[in-house]
Amino acid sequence: MTATATVGQKPMIVTALLCFFLGVLGVHRFYVGKVGTGILQIVTFGGFFGIWPLIDFIMILIGKFTDKQGQPLAR
Template sequence: MTQKNFLATLLLCLFVGGFGVHRFYVGKIGTGLLMFFTFGGLGIWTLIDFIMIAIGKFTDKEGHLIKA
């Protein structure tokens, strides 16, 4: 079970997801940096992450699902 909050992750992705902040929050520093420098894959990567978080399929750096 992850210690990361579902709602916090979802809101970070929604409001600052283009900068990869939600990925930094869950410990995925490498992909967070990639998102930062590509502006969330020009928004596409951010949208995919948002959907994955919303349906409960997004994981933290240890592979634990972040669910509501």
């Protein structure tokens, strides 16, 4: 038997583009269902002007960013 990991429904490329262009507004977090942290990103202007979206962008690119259910994004 082989163990297969479940993968979320949200594509990685869409999430990465949303993070790159609208990361300060937390749009990528709303997209994957993380509404609470999306609101925090809006209120803090992306974690004090872009630190948080930069970290998220790197996490998305290396495949460590997950959706609300904890599933990795679809490649």
